[in-house]
Amino acid sequence: MDNLLASQPPLDVDDEEIINNVGDRIHDTDERYIFPEDRVRHLAATFIQHRRLESPRLTSAEAFISWFEHFTEEQLEDTQHQWHSSRTDDDILLLMTQRVECHQSHDGEAWQRVQIIGHILCNESIDHEDGLVRLCSSALQVFMAQxxxxxxxxxxxxxxxxxxxxxxxSGMYSAMSFDLADTSRLLELLVSFRSMTDRDLGRSVVIQTDVHGSFITSGDSEKLYLEDRTIAQSDELVGEGTTCYRGRFTDSDPWDHVVKFKWPLTSSRPENELLRLAARRGVEGLIKLRHYQAFDRTSTLRQGYHNGPYRRIVRGSQPGSNNGVDDTTVPTDEPFEDRILTCVVTNPAGRPLRTFADPTELLIVFRDAVKAHRSLFQVGKILHRDISAQNIIIVDHTPWRGYLIDLDVAIDLSNGPTTTDNIAGTRPFMSIGILKKRRHTYRHDLESFLHVFLWVVICNGSANPPQTSRLHRWSKGTWEESAAMKLDDMREENFHIYLDEFPPRFTHFKQVAEAMRGILFPAHNGQLWTGTDGSSAVTNQIYEGIIAAIQRAIDEEVSSDTLG
Structure with missing residues (x-):
């Protein structure tokens, strides 16, 4: 069994992040649930009888791996799958992949072929939870590649x-658990895998491949090809798992579409509805919907099982104990989160905000993005609710340069204001009011524009702020602590701390930031006011003030370039 993963880069996700993501989204064993299903078990029984296979006598992990390596090589060599292993001092990683010819295999594609993962803990002093985290980490690798x-x-x-x-x-659930002494179950399980189809193993056919590359099929059965690399991807196992590619219809076309796969909650309003609504109402500066399709729900895939309240991991199982998931988790009141796989195709594709060519382009893009938000809110009667550095894109060769994307958490205001107090948005860019769990308003989105402006200028083309930047405070602490820090930072006497971080080529951007701060945070009775005046007059005044401040800076940039 070869070391398939010798050249594979590790994930940039630590154990704590994995526990926070998966640790409270667990279901224990449901005795009614039969795994594998009867059809597969019957095929396994026939294979075992035909080969006259005998159940092994195993008492430890080391004995298992020694037997397993010989068994897979001698008995499962003629299947469409093959097994690989990677050994460390403490454990062994097992991967069952689609079998490919040597000339078809390429570095970096290992996780794309994985069908089953396994972790064998050789060091029993490692507790159950830590070993489970390693398994979750491998699962995350697979889901990011697929x-x-x-x-x-x-x-x-x-x-x-x-x-x-x-x-x-939606999480993780225990399908079955048994002692190695139950050798007949072990043999049946491993042989069952050889008879499972791609669908049995959880692989979908949404993305297909031909000689031209990977593609999806749009509503009119036309192939939309995907660029090899993703342009955006979330590093979460449980949750929406958003992944975006550029797409095009033929080899001669530019990569001018974005194909987004995600698993939103079934209870949320589909993004395609709001995109269609915005287009129908004449919103400008917003991406256009070209195709939408919904596929499988996690509740359906679970066949009606493992859909009650979640359990969560409790730390501290005894080293050397034989505990399992059922023993190391406790019940919670959190209800099951049903999710559905969706594909949203939009255009134009654009490029990330941080890839601006020069300061003038950044200002133009920012101005147009604020104008797009105004159109979305006042013309479309839709509130975006997630203004972030990732949700503003630069579109080349068009009069409108700054576009808004991603209406995942947007709301339709045509039936009146929402009463939800759920926090929505991207943590570093959230407004003070949202961090205080107030009802979301247009002013909160405009405050997020200020936070994005500071962030993008200080990052100066990088995805993340300098190590010493005060911006890192925006992602730390509780919601209340973050709100208090931002409120303190936005005071006139403290705001210069951020302006002092502006790189030299953005020195003249300070006046834009100061103007936006003054418009968004007027002083009321000596206090910084973070409320919202929803009157038409004040709303227009705020939008026009921000747009005018940016336009003045653009005019100065153009004038300076002309004189230079």
């Missing part, structure tokens, strides 16, 4: 207990 995967089976062997767990975008 963004439309429906679910993934994982094997977890610690001491003499083998657990079969299943991962999907």
């Amino acid at each position: 963004p439309t995967r429906l679910y993934l089976t994982g094997l977890y062997l610690r001491a003499s207990r083998l657990e079969v767990v299943v991962f999907d975008r």
Whole structure:
């Protein structure tokens, strides 16, 4: 069994992030749930009888891996799958992949072919939870390489207990658990995998491949090809798992579409509805919907099982104990989150805000993005609610340069203001009012524009701020602590701290930032006011004031370039 992953780069996600993402989205074993299904078990039984296979006698992880390596090479060599292993001092990673010829295999594609993962803990002093985190980390690698995967089976062997767990975008659940002494179940399980189809193993057919590359099929059955690399991807296992590619219809076309795969909650309003609504109402500066399709729900994939309240991991299982998921989790009151795989195709594609060519382009893009927000809010009667550095794009060769994208959490205001107090947005760019859990208003979005402006200028073309930047404070602490820090930072006497971080080529941008701060945070009785005046007169005054401040800076830039 070769070391398939020798050249694969590690994930930039630590154990704590994985626990925070998966640790409270777990379901224990449901005795009614049969795994594998009867059809596959019957095929396995026939294979075992035909080959006259005998159940092994195993008592430890080391004994299992020694037997397993010989078994897969001698008995499963003629299947469409092959097994690989990667050993460290403490554990062994197992991967079952689609079998490919040597000339078809390329570095960097290993996780794209994975069908089953497994972790064998050889060091029993490692507790159950830490080993489970390693399994979750491998699952995340698979889902990031296969963004439309429906679910993934994982094997977890610690001491003499083998657990079969299943991962999907709603969480993780225990499918079965047994002791290695139950050798007939072990043999049946491993042989069952050879008879499973891609669909049985959780691989979807949303993305297909031909000689020209990977593609999806749009509503009129036309192939839309995907660029090899993603342009945006979230590094979460449980949740929306948003992944975006550029797309085009033929080889001669530019990559002018964006194909977004995600798993939103089934209870949320589909993004396509709001995009269609915005287009119908004549909104400017917003991406256009070209295709939408919804696929599988996690509740359906779970066949009606494992859909009650979640359980969460409790730390501190005894080293050397034979505990499993059922023993190391406790019930919570959190209800099951049903999610659905969707594909949204939009255009234009654009490029990230941080790729601005020069200061003038950044100002123009920013001005147009604020104008787009005004059109969305006042003409479209839609509130965006997630203004961030990632949700403003630069579109070349068009009169309108700054576009808004992503209406995932937007709301239609045509039926009156929303009463929800759910926090929505991207943490560093959230307004003070939203951090205080107030009802979301247009002014909160405009405040987010100020935070984005400061962020993009200080980052100066990078994705993240300098190590010493005060911007890092925006992602730390509780919601209340973050609100208090931002309120303090926005005071006139403290705001210069951010302006002092502006790179030299953006020195003249300070007047734009100061103007925006003054418009958004007027002083009321000596206090910084963070409320919203929703009257038409004040609303127009705020929009026009911000746009005018940016336009003045553009005019100065153009004049300076002309004189220079």
